[in-house]
Amino acid sequence: MAKALKKNAAAEATAPCGRFAAGEDPAKRGQIIDGAKRVFLRMGFDAASMNDITREAGVSKGTIYVYFKDKEDLFAAMVEAEREAFLAALRIILAKDDDMETSLYTFGIRFLERLTDEKSITAMRMVLGVRERMPDLCSRFFRGPQNLRTVLHEYLVRQVAKGSLVIDDIDLATGQYLDLASGSFFKFRLFGTMPEPPSQEEMVRVIRGAIRVFMAAYSRHDESVIARAPL
Amino acid sequence: MAKALKKNAAAEATAPCGRFAAGEDPAKRGQIIDGAKRVFLRMGFDAASMNDITREAGVSKGTIYVYFKDKEDLFAAMVEAEREAFLAALRIILAKDDDMETSLYTFGIRFLERLTDEKSITAMRMVLGVRERMPDLCSRFFRGPQNLRTVLHEYLVRQVAKGSLVIDDIDLATGQYLDLASGSFFKFRLFGTMPEPPSQEEMVRVIRGAIRVFMAAYSRHDESVIARAPL
Amino acid sequence: MAKALKKNAAAEATAPCGRFAAGEDPAKRGQIIDGAKRVFLRMGFDAASMNDITREAGVSKGTIYVYFKDKEDLFAAMVEAEREAFLAALRIILAKDDDMETSLYTFGIRFLERLTDEKSITAMRMVLGVRERMPDLCSRFFRGPQNLRTVLHEYLVRQVAKGSLVIDDIDLATGQYLDLASGSFFKFRLFGTMPEPPSQEEMVRVIRGAIRVFMAAYSRHDESVIARAPL
Amino acid sequence: MAKALKKNAAAEATAPCGRFAAGEDPAKRGQIIDGAKRVFLRMGFDAASMNDITREAGVSKGTIYVYFKDKEDLFAAMVEAEREAFLAALRIILAKDDDMETSLYTFGIRFLERLTDEKSITAMRMVLGVRERMPDLCSRFFRGPQNLRTVLHEYLVRQVAKGSLVIDDIDLATGQYLDLASGSFFKFRLFGTMPEPPSQEEMVRVIRGAIRVFMAAYSRHDESVIARAPL
DNA sequence: TATGAATGAGCCTTCATTCAT
DNA sequence: AATGAATGAAGGCTCATTCAT
Structure with a gap:
């Protein structure tokens, strides 16, 4: 149910043009990164488990591994996103x-x-x-x-x-x-x-x-x- | 045998007053911290395994757990020792x-x-x-x-x-x-x-x-x- | 695009009588079995993943599951086809x-x-x-x-x-x-x-x-x- | 309880000379191989899970990995043991x-x-x-x-x-x-x-x-x- | 009907910690 | 007191299968 809600939200946000390729839906990508960010910030890199992130992001484990090669890749993406956001505001x-x-x-x-x-x-x-x-x-x-x-x-x-x-x-x-x-x-x-x-x-x-x-x-x-x- | 040597050396170095209480021999404590330092610096906290430290320190697992409550405690002790050494020189x-x-x-x-x-x-x-x-x-x-x-x-x-x-x-x-x-x-x-x-x-x-x-x-x-x- | 081509080819080869019922098009069935055969032979049953077969056969995952109940069923069909081909030549x-x-x-x-x-x-x-x-x-x-x-x-x-x-x-x-x-x-x-x-x-x-x-x-x-x- | 029994049996069988080095106790090794053999024969290599073997052998997962490098190594050891037994009788x-x-x-x-x-x-x-x-x-x-x-x-x-x-x-x-x-x-x-x-x-x-x-x-x-x- | 993104159970393996010796 | 073999929870990751589009 939480899942359905999130999905709908994502769909609405990005909807018109149908379906995204695997690992390409930016809304879902963002959703994962958001969850990961919360968990990583709370626990640190090593202490954060992919299961925690799965739960927090409201996305299945497999999906995460479609969007990101592995834990390090996900972490890097989150860091990058963070930096990007930081910059965007100042720019x-x-x-x-x-x-x-x-x-x-x-x-x-x-x-x-x-x-x-x-x-x-x-x-x-x-x-x-x-x-x-x-x-x-x-x-x-x-x-x-x-x-x-x-x-x-x-x-x-x-x-x-x-x-x-x-x-x-x-x-x-x-x-x-x-x-x-x-x-x-x-x-x-x-x-x-x-x-x-x-x-x-x-x-x-x-x-x-x-x-x-x-x-x-x-x-x-x-x-x-x-x-x-x-x- | 390497182990045996270390043990003797430590014993001699600190010997006079007989045997130390469990977890009280400062030479052994130092030996553990030294090994731990090398491993922690090389691998980072999480990536360092207690087995690595055991090997590097030339001390058995159980002994480590007599001297230190757990991995975090050992890490903290090592950090503290490092800071101490840093200060001593400058003092x-x-x-x-x-x-x-x-x-x-x-x-x-x-x-x-x-x-x-x-x-x-x-x-x-x-x-x-x-x-x-x-x-x-x-x-x-x-x-x-x-x-x-x-x-x-x-x-x-x-x-x-x-x-x-x-x-x-x-x-x-x-x-x-x-x-x-x-x-x-x-x-x-x-x-x-x-x-x-x-x-x-x-x-x-x-x-x-x-x-x-x-x-x-x-x-x-x-x-x-x-x-x-x-x- | 490779996919599209294959599809057209298959369609043309079998086309005249309109569309086949789900899981009934023999050309597509053959296409799947062919891909599966290559992958199975290369990797063995367990090591072959349905994704590999999907890719090799140029057919979507869902389609495979329309034509075959599961991985075992697909494997059995491929084995059967192989035996059939073997026999046909000798017959x-x-x-x-x-x-x-x-x-x-x-x-x-x-x-x-x-x-x-x-x-x-x-x-x-x-x-x-x-x-x-x-x-x-x-x-x-x-x-x-x-x-x-x-x-x-x-x-x-x-x-x-x-x-x-x-x-x-x-x-x-x-x-x-x-x-x-x-x-x-x-x-x-x-x-x-x-x-x-x-x-x-x-x-x-x-x-x-x-x-x-x-x-x-x-x-x-x-x-x-x-x-x-x-x- | 099954565990305790097995351990005792092993102890009795090999007991006099104290303790074996890690991964060296032949009784335990045999115990693991026996369990593995039963599971492997029943399920095949891939379908057999290390958890099944753990359960069947009455030994913890970690212990298996002390005695054998990985699943393949365990399988090879079992096959080798089987061949050895076969030969011994005929010799x-x-x-x-x-x-x-x-x-x-x-x-x-x-x-x-x-x-x-x-x-x-x-x-x-x-x-x-x-x-x-x-x-x-x-x-x-x-x-x-x-x-x-x-x-x-x-x-x-x-x-x-x-x-x-x-x-x-x-x-x-x-x-x-x-x-x-x-x-x-x-x-x-x-x-x-x-x-x-x-x-x-x-x-x-x-x-x-x-x-x-x-x-x-x-x-x-x-x-x-x-x-x-x-x- | 065909698609392929999403799912999540389950895999192999590691390792901090315990406890019999 | 010291040892290190044994434990088993928990880790990252894969993949057969489903189902909304």
């Missing part, structure tokens, strides 16, 4: 045509929220924990081709092109803003030293500080230009 | 009566070496990876009562008492020196972005820089005071 | 109006070729291997109502009726020719002692010998008797 | 100092009994059935280094050396006696054409016939020569 912010400080601010806040969120932190710990067995996963996760750094980098490139920013080494500047924005929160959260995500105020303070430093270094200095102009 | 440095810059330098280098060493990094990843199941272990490891921070903190307290340093917030200063000393190396190593530990030169550069900043902020400025005084 | 030879020695010779050679052929040998091993679970299949295969023995038996009956042979116990004679013709080859092949089928020469030698013995025992000796009589 | 007969005809007779009868016995026949079918996956097993079984042929061959060599027999090609003669002794029974039994082993009388008849032919061909004809000589 949108930087795509908007807001003025730069607003963009950097919203980006910073969302980034920090996400970065220090219990689920993200747990996921990162897990990825680090299985690194010995799945080194590729770890690399892709922390410096994959489509990562956060790239997203911000592209934004800064656009701003420089527009003349809003004056940056020599954009790579460096990208890293700097991210480091400034994450503050020490990330490390504290990762190691469990800080048991809760920072409060909204703490985050605002850090992000404001980050922007101040960043803009001081890289914004166009019209006035100073003017100031120097007289001569 | 000695700060206990010596060297002049302060030398002490901070040697401390910094040893700290950074150890921090970025493949084995330490692997151990930290492991501890993070099993955090969901063994949260206490993780906490104890990263902020246990007898941690690095304390060691350095006590040293700084002594220096302040002697008047060699002028520090308002010693807690803060402790963290600052550690952060300065670890640089970005730690994060890069942890995430695998930096596949090898930094070279000796890189470390020297970072530690020198850390000391410069640290001393600029906190060393007694007698001369300058005097220098400024005359006016 | 034709004995139906021709060639002189008897020619018939027996050709029959013998074809029989021996087939009997020692890798595919037949593999099939027999398989049938023997699943006997515990499918005892009827084995019986039908080795002494089914329409077997080799019957075919040759009927032929000999006809020859006796024509007066070409003089045989008391035709059952016995039937068995004897088959035993003589198979020689020791069959056992050796079945047990793998003889890794390749016998060469053409070896077969010719054995069959010639078989015919010599058989004819010596059962051919009409009228003329020779008469011939000798006069003296 | 004894030929080792006795009976007169030759008696030896050959007893050997023949025992051989035929065993060869046509339901269990042997089933085992052979199984070995043939898994040949594709375990070709070595099949070879070893049917022409292994220590097989029946060798045993009889050695006996004949001894008789020739003693002058009791006059044989040119002992290899050939060995095969001939075995073929004569097995008659057609083996094939019929293997294929299930003969549902029961032959009766004692049938066996006696076949073996008597075999000995008559064999002795006619190979026994020393001294006396008869002498007997004939006088004339």
Whole structure:
């Protein structure tokens, strides 16, 4: 019955064009990944059993093995999905045509929220924990081709092109803003030293500080230009 | 036979007072932890089997279970031992009566070496990876009562008492020196972005820089005071 | 697309009279059996998966289950078909109006070729291997109502009726020719002692010998008797 | 409880010298092989599950995997044991100092009994059935280094050396006696054409016939020569 | 009618833990 | 006190079969 409901939901969501090929229905894929995510986050990679995931995802064991080669593949897919979702949200912010400080601010806040969120932190710990067995996963996760750094980098490139920013080494500047924005929160959260995500105020303070430093270094200095102009 | 040898060696090493109570012989305890460390580092917590450890430690299964409640307990003990060893080395440095810059330098280098060493990094990843199941272990490891921070903190307290340093917030200063000393190396190593530990030169550069900043902020400025005084 | 082609081909081959009832189209049935045969011979009964057969036959899983009750039923049908094909070839030879020695010779050679052929040998091993679970299949295969023995038996009956042979116990004679013709080859092949089928020469030698013995025992000796009589 | 009994029995049978190394206790090994044999014979290789064997052998799953690498290894061991038992019985007969005809007779009868016995026949079918996956097993079984042929061959060599027999090609003669002794029974039994082993009388008849032919061909004809000589 | 995605029982195997020796 | 053989629950994964489309 739970099954039937889920199936219908999936069908409605994706329905019009009939049936998907085996292992190709994105709704079902998502359903599996969702279940897997819950179980993996709760138990860790090894302690999570495929049976748990089966139960949590509301899908049969065989189906999981149609969509994913094995447990590692499923885990990798979940991690990838997580990263994708993380990025998607931030990409949108930087795509908007807001003025730069607003963009950097919203980006910073969302980034920090996400970065220090219990689920993200747990996921990162897990990825680090299985690194010995799945080194590729770890690399892709922390410096994959489509990562956060790239997203911000592209934004800064656009701003420089527009003349809003004056940056020599954009790579460096990208890293700097991210480091400034994450503050020490990330490390504290990762190691469990800080048991809760920072409060909204703490985050605002850090992000404001980050922007101040960043803009001081890289914004166009019209006035100073003017100031120097007289001569 | 290898076993027999080990046994004798252990017995001799600790012998004088006769026989130890069950699970109390520190040599045997160490022998088990050593074997366990090798296996855990090589395979990760879950992938390591008690049989592997048995073999590597040259001790029987039953004996392990006399000394340690279960696999988790053994793992925790190994982690604890590792942290202890880490600290012991650094404690000695700060206990010596060297002049302060030398002490901070040697401390910094040893700290950074150890921090970025493949084995330490692997151990930290492991501890993070099993955090969901063994949260206490993780906490104890990263902020246990007898941690690095304390060691350095006590040293700084002594220096302040002697008047060699002028520090308002010693807690803060402790963290600052550690952060300065670890640089970005730690994060890069942890995430695998930096596949090898930094070279000796890189470390020297970072530690020198850390000391410069640290001393600029906190060393007694007698001369300058005097220098400024005359006016 | 490969699938579509096959379907069309089948449809055309059998088309005229419209559509077949479910599980009744003999072309499709043959197509399934053919695919199954290839897979079963390659993998053995248990190791062959219905998916493999599906793929090899170019027919969907459901369709197979319309034509055959289950895997065992499909296997039995394939075995039966194989036996049928085996017999059909030999029946034709004995139906021709060639002189008897020619018939027996050709029959013998074809029989021996087939009997020692890798595919037949593999099939027999398989049938023997699943006997515990499918005892009827084995019986039908080795002494089914329409077997080799019957075919040759009927032929000999006809020859006796024509007066070409003089045989008391035709059952016995039937068995004897088959035993003589198979020689020791069959056992050796079945047990793998003889890794390749016998060469053409070896077969010719054995069959010639078989015919010599058989004819010596059962051919009409009228003329020779008469011939000798006069003296 | 069954377990306890079995254990005690095993203990008594092997007891005096304490404990066996893992996977080395021959009583336990035998116990496992016995259980496995019953299950394998009943179900065939693939259809037999390790759980069935576990239950039938009265031993835990883990223990089986200490004694045998995997299912195939267990099966091979059972087949080997079966062959060994088969040979041992016959070896004894030929080792006795009976007169030759008696030896050959007893050997023949025992051989035929065993060869046509339901269990042997089933085992052979199984070995043939898994040949594709375990070709070595099949070879070893049917022409292994220590097989029946060798045993009889050695006996004949001894008789020739003693002058009791006059044989040119002992290899050939060995095969001939075995073929004569097995008659057609083996094939019929293997294929299930003969549902029961032959009766004692049938066996006696076949073996008597075999000995008559064999002795006619190979026994020393001294006396008869002498007997004939006088004339 | 034909399809093939989904099912889930059941497979082989591993391994933390116990307990008789 | 130390040993290590035995245990058996639980693991990941396959595949014959069903049934909605």
